[in-house]
Amino acid sequence: MLLRHTPKEIKERSALVINPAKTCQPVGAMYAALGIHACMPHSHGSQGCCSYHRSALTRHYKEPAMATTSSFTEGSSVFGGQANLIQAIDNIFTIYEPDIIAVHTTCLSETIGDDITQIGRKAKDDGKVPEGKYVIHCNTPSYVGSHVTGFANMCKGMVDYFSEKTGEKKNVFNIIPGFVEPSDMEEIKRLVSAMGIEFIMFPDTSGVLNGPLTGHFSMYPEGGVTIEQLKATGDSTGTLALGDTASSLAAKTLDTKFKVPCEILDLPIGLSATDAFIDTLRKVAGVPVPDSITYERGQMVDLISDMHQYFYGKKVALFGDPDQLVSLTRFLLDLDMKPVHIVTGTPGKKFEKTIQDLTADLPYTVNVKESGDMFLLHQWIKNEPVDLLIGNTYGKYIARDEDIPFLRHGFPILDRVGHSYFPTVGYKGGIRLLEKILDLLLDRIDRDAKEESFELVL
């Protein structure tokens, strides 16, 4: 047994987190910043954080994840990191020539209390920021929130530094896609385009973290939202924020600062959340839904209908980020599956409330926990076993010990590919999820079937 020390009996813990279901803010900020075209994410702290975050992103995407660091030493941690950051800005613009440096802080610089706005201004005054280039930032103390919070904060940083209002409203919609895969961002763009809606999506990591192999390394690939687009977000008709935890902060900032109204939606994963997304797009933009999208929806419903017997009543445990979990839970309920244990490491009472509301009328209890960890989830599973586990790669240890079919979803996925290329959002993405879940459940039936009941046709 790989997790041989996990007991069935659950004891209250108030201080020790075991097997976290979250990581820290900066990695989310770094990921978001990579979704700006020609941007170098910069980690203001010791070089270890940056190294870890780059490694995590690299392992998840199997792509270069470029980001620089202020390389603090003891001295900078005592006297503050201003000198390091200014030198870093100078070096980055000189050597790596990005258009933007997107600074995020770390525990260390936050604890010291470095004022990045002021340091950025000083760098500019000292002539370290070339004409037409930008240094933006957000604060990402890891002792608050999680990697999703960091993503949200960097999205807000984009609004804080770039969004402008010219006074001329444009029939354009801002879309904040949430902490999802590049493939998901691509799919969201496809759907919105198919509806004939003009939009600006930020951040946009498609074309950055799922690029081709051409024999040429490019520090700043084609993809990413551009500075012009970011500036224009203040003139848009409205903002659709997908995923409350990851996207509402920037959307609300656009609303407060520039009176760009926003709708906050669940991530369009699964039937009902995708329905809500498409229907909202239709209403806010005043456009009809094209037949092609209705057709895709119909295919998904067809698949649910055809295979319902295999989904029905199956118990599921899931862990990950709040926005994903809310939509996945809705999806599982759409399928008449039973989400019985749900854990996120990301703090926020709202999450528990949302899940409780979604599952209030069910004839069984649903365990849900924010600021939870995978150790607790495992204990829940030992007390009430499940038929399927959904979560990031770390779930494979529980899955193996308890012999549960395991669907990888979320961040990070370190041991499989596909997430960069195939979305799980939208109807097409939903069909892919259904296929993956079915493969797992049916393989299990085949594996466990007695010889006489080993079936050709399922």
Place this chain on the structure above:
Amino acid sequence: MESTAENITYSKESIEELKQDILKKYPTKVARKRAKQIIINKIDEGDAVPEIGANTRTVPGILTQRGCTYAGCKGVILGPTRDLVNIVHGPIGCSFYAWLTRRNQTRPVDDNDENFMTYCFSTDMQDSDIVFGGEGKLRQAVQEAYDLFHPKAISIFATCPVGLIGDDIHQVAREMKEKLGINVFAFSCEGYKGVSQSAGHHIANNGIFKHVVGEDDTVKEGEYKINLLGEYNIGGDGFEIDRILEECGIQVVSTFSGNSTYGQFANCHTADLNTVMCHRSINYVAEMMETKFGIPWIKINFIGAKSTAKSLRKIADYFGEQKLKDRVEEVIAREMPEVEKVMMDVRSRCEGKTAMMFVGGSRAHHYQELFNEMGMKTLSAGYEFAHRDDYEGRKVLPTIKIDADSRNIEELEVEQDPARYKPRKTDEQMKALADQGYTFKDYKGMMPEMEANSLVIDDISHYETERLIEFYEPDIVCAGIKEKFVVQKSGVPMKQLHSYDSGGPYAGFRGAVNFYKEIDRMVNSKVKTYLKAPWQKNPELSGHYVWE
């Protein structure tokens, strides 16, 4: 630049030109610093080589390979010890990223044996802990870990914010040790403590030496007992080395720290010889053990079949018994035919191909052996976090300047242990060995073993890597995960030499075979031929396609 497949040589001038051209890109101050870390190799009498800048700070804003002190301490040294509960005191990230990402394998003896390596423990500090201090939470966390698992020992690791807010983790450790009656010890390994992981290795090893080594005096059975220092069992390297040693009849008392247990550390002073694999991360432990317990140390290397044979012979010579020497020869004779068969086979496809290696603190040196065996040449190499002695050899130790950053790392004052000190060999025996040319505590370093005019680069940056790839057009590059896909995007295969890309073992005889096959697969990959689509190769449409 004259270059042929069999005999690739570069003139000093062309390399110097490359170096100057790279430096041109940097702001003046940076260029001045990097110039000291980019060295054109030259070997003079007595293996004297030019001085290289190493173990100095990374310039802020430079894309570096390096990680932090914590990563070296918790991630590298203590991570592979399976029966320790390692609690990381800090916000969640540091602990999360060091969770199972290093591929150091462990093999519990049975289902009841303790193994906490699959677990990640953290105090997950929150806002209020930063403001009001986190000692209370840490104390409680240790208690909770104890109540749940009743481990033999608990260790505590500080991450960056901890030192700043003034939490006294050592005091908490002492208190909890007293209260729980098990060993609890702490490491002040905040990320900013040193210039790289290397500082963390040192802090970790000092801690183990102070708190664990010498705790258990049980003398285990065995005629030829050694410790293997600086072997982390990545991809099962340590298992292969153990297999070979066992076949030779040599007992490994303790490995620092691949596949290790608390008990092995506690007992390691009962061994009769320390063999040092990764000089960088652990040579000081060997020194301290010699002073305190009287155990001599030698440098060995199990990367490469020939070095493996050489290392085995060196161990046998130390013990000096014919019986052991014979057995070692038997093992070598049994293992080598298979190695040679594969070696000859891959040579037919790999001979004359070239490599560059920028990694770690010993592997950039050790792996040159394996490439040599395949007939491949290492054009340029460097370490990520090594010190001058790893490049230039231990002879330069007295001339290394101690700067503010190194002063940060505690140097333990070690004396002879009144009860446990026991010289393993008499002065005459040591002298007799020395007269036969046997060398103790010696490491020649990487540079004397590389060709003149090869480029040696410390703490290489992304920009330099890119320029080197352009210049050398190597057949393979070896580095770490952050560099992996950067290099591969430019069409050059890249082998990770920290994690082995899920491969391994590469140590010992079977490891050598694995490595030959893996590199053969990579440098002869067809992918290069797929990079251009047919319409990119022939973009001109010569006429309309005519359907018949």
